[in-house]
Amino acid sequence: MRPPGTGITDEIRQRVDLLEVVSAHVALKRAGRQYKGLCPFHAEKTPSFHVDPERGLWYCFGCHLGGTVFDFVMRLEGLTFPEALEALAARAGVALPRPAEEREARSERETMLRALDAAAGFFRAELEGARGRVARAYLAQRGVDEETARRFGLGYAPAAWDALLGALRARGFAVELLERLGLVQAREGGPGRGHYDMFRHRLIFPIHDLQGRVVGFGGRALDDAVPKYLNSRESPAFNKGRLLYGLPQAREAIREVGEAVVVEGYMDVLACHQFGVRNAVATLGTALTVDHVRLLRRVAPRVVLVYDADAPGLAATERGLGLFEEAEVVARVAVLPEGDPDAFLRRAGADAFRTLVDQALPMFEFRLEQALGRHDTHTVEGRVALADEMLAVIASVANPVRQSEYVRMVAERAGLAEAALRQRLAAGPRRGGSGRPAPSPVLEPAPGRERAERDLVWLMVHDLQARAAVRRHLQAADFAHPRYAKLARVLLESDEAAEVLCDRVDAEVVADLTRLLFRPVDLAEKVKERVLTDCVRLLQAERLRAAQDRVTRELAAAEQAGDVERLRQLQAEVLRLQL
Numbered sequence: 001m002r003p004p005g006t007g008i009t010d011e012i013r014q015r016v017d018l019l020e021v022v023s024a025h026v027a028l029k030r031a032g033r034q035y036k037g038l039c040p041f042h043a044e045k046t047p048s049f050h051v052d053p054e055r056g057l058w059y060c061f062g063c064h065l066g067g068t069v070f071d072f073v074m075r076l077e078g079l080t081f082p083e084a085l086e087a088l089a090a091r092a093g094v095a096l097p098r099p100a101e102e103r104e105a106r107s108e109r110e111t112m113l114r115a116l117d118a119a120a121g122f123f124r125a126e127l128e129g130a131r132g133r134v135a136r137a138y139l140a141q142r143g144v145d146e147e148t149a150r151r152f153g154l155g156y157a158p159a160a161w162d163a164l165l166g167a168l169r170a171r172g173f174a175v176e177l178l179e180r181l182g183l184v185q186a187r188e189g190g191p192g193r194g195h196y197d198m199f200r201h202r203l204i205f206p207i208h209d210l211q212g213r214v215v216g217f218g219g220r221a222l223d224d225a226v227p228k229y230l231n232s233r234e235s236p237a238f239n240k241g242r243l244l245y246g247l248p249q250a251r252e253a254i255r256e257v258g259e260a261v262v263v264e265g266y267m268d269v270l271a272c273h274q275f276g277v278r279n280a281v282a283t284l285g286t287a288l289t290v291d292h293v294r295l296l297r298r299v300a301p302r303v304v305l306v307y308d309a310d311a312p313g314l315a316a317t318e319r320g321l322g323l324f325e326e327a328e329v330v331a332r333v334a335v336l337p338e339g340d341p342d343a344f345l346r347r348a349g350a351d352a353f354r355t356l357v358d359q360a361l362p363m364f365e366f367r368l369e370q371a372l373g374r375h376d377t378h379t380v381e382g383r384v385a386l387a388d389e390m391l392a393v394i395a396s397v398a399n400p401v402r403q404s405e406y407v408r409m410v411a412e413r414a415g416l417a418e419a420a421l422r423q424r425l426a427a428g429p430r431r432g433g434s435g436r437p438a439p440s441p442v443l444e445p446a447p448g449r450e451r452a453e454r455d456l457v458w459l460m461v462h463d464l465q466a467r468a469a470v471r472r473h474l475q476a477a478d479f480a481h482p483r484y485a486k487l488a489r490v491l492l493e494s495d496e497a498a499e500v501l502c503d504r505v506d507a508e509v510v511a512d513l514t515r516l517l518f519r520p521v522d523l524a525e526k527v528k529e530r531v532l533t534d535c536v537r538l539l540q541a542e543r544l545r546a547a548q549d550r551v552t553r554e555l556a557a558a559e560q561a562g563d564v565e566r567l568r569q570l571q572a573e574v575l576r577l578q579l
Helices: 007-015 018-023 069-077 081-092 100-128 130-141 146-151 163-170 175-180 247-257 266-274 290-299 311-327 341-348 350-358 363-374 380-395 400-414 418-427 447-462 464-473 482-492 507-517 525-561 564-578
Strands: 029-031 034-037 049-052 057-060 155-157 184-186 195-197 202-208 214-221 229-231 259-263 280-282 302-307 330-335
Touching: 007 069, 007 081, 018 049, 018 057, 018 069, 057 507, 069 081, 069 507, 100 130, 100 155, 100 163, 100 175, 100 202, 100 214, 130 155, 130 202, 146 266, 163 175, 163 195, 175 184, 175 195, 214 266, 247 259, 247 266, 247 280, 247 290, 259 266, 259 290, 266 280, 266 341, 290 311, 302 350, 311 363, 330 363, 341 350, 363 380, 363 400, 380 400, 380 418, 400 418, 447 464, 447 482, 447 507, 447 525, 464 482, 464 525, 482 507, 525 564
Parallel strands: 259 280, 259 302, 302 330
Antiparallel strands: 029 034, 034 049, 049 057, 155 202, 184 195, 202 214, 214 229
């Protein structure tokens, strides 16, 4: 969620002309009260991107993104909401209130970024100079051409003990700052004995944030030094669990194709880009984190994970899949036949690599294939173990439609009874298991119910009186479809207009609100009232049916357990439901 609405965000939105901001990047033509043009977030030939300057909203009917001026800048520049707020405040001439501590921290961070940029310039110059001959030879041996080296700002750290230290001290940067950034290290015996460079005789890979600023470095040893790969230490500027190598260079290609390719190493990214796969990025020697997935979600609606064929690579893939599932990011997995992406590209070529990516398995199918390889489905024990492993995955999936489809897939591939799997899933973990609460039964919203939820949300977006009427009879929990349940929760908890709510909620909800705002309710008042009444009654009936089903299940369980007191309570609840 974004921060609660403030006068500052409202003032910025009023002062900044959305049409002016968008027009700097999109050729717009008037279409009635709105403007339209080619979407900057996906490739298209027919304009489907609309701007409504009166309401300060934009929406694309092609890729279904939308929102306010904040969302446009966030999407276009890959910024967080606070960063977009900062940029637009500067544009509008609005001073953001800052505590003294925050001003001091910002000043320190800016100094750090200047030092890191100066270090990157030093390393680049060294690569091009006489001392960089060995590094240039290594790049040539690995097939990295000069254009790729320049594009990624590759550099060389000379073998001297204090070459970088001397260069940066001459630029006025304090040794203490350089030590905090992990560029230098105090000699044994303490700082009084001097410092030395952390990166020595290494090929240097500058690591950038999404705005293209150097925030750290990776260094590959050009001799037998250990470790072979060395990253900057964690600092206020550098957190490897929140960064992806090559993302600034890949962002435009990701936007064009609507998909990011995630590989494991620096050299894999360089090879991908050199061979024309310019939407490739890599983690920094770590497993995928929640922050990586959030970062990817900001720039790519789809992700393909391409990892090495060895066992650790496959294990890393499986660990990452759970994160994508929880974030509801569409992810697929491509498994290399052998070696890493760099070696595969140089051996088989770009077309073979693209074919591999195109044939990547959806992430749940990949997990199922891996589980099938681990368990002997010819035995009862193997099938039970497989079912338990996959049902644990399915239980973590919030979308009931996807849950239902995954159960069907497991039953079909493993030769298990679908009804038994659904019953097992509804029962939750066995005694002695994880202890997590049992998931709800897998229920697929019926088409009629989904339509009713959609229509109610649509009416609540456009009509505050309709929203109040729904609030009197229903709760957000009465909406079964995840998307409509999330929208209903936002709408029912607020009396503000949907246009105002767009500045209060996360990007996914903003896109859905904007989509509905760009589809006005064109119904006579009597028709609108009838639609509202019919939809509310349908959801009330569904709520009653669900309660009756729950009580029936609990009655059976209480009867089987011989729990007389619980039976009495449930029978009383049955009578209440029948009233």
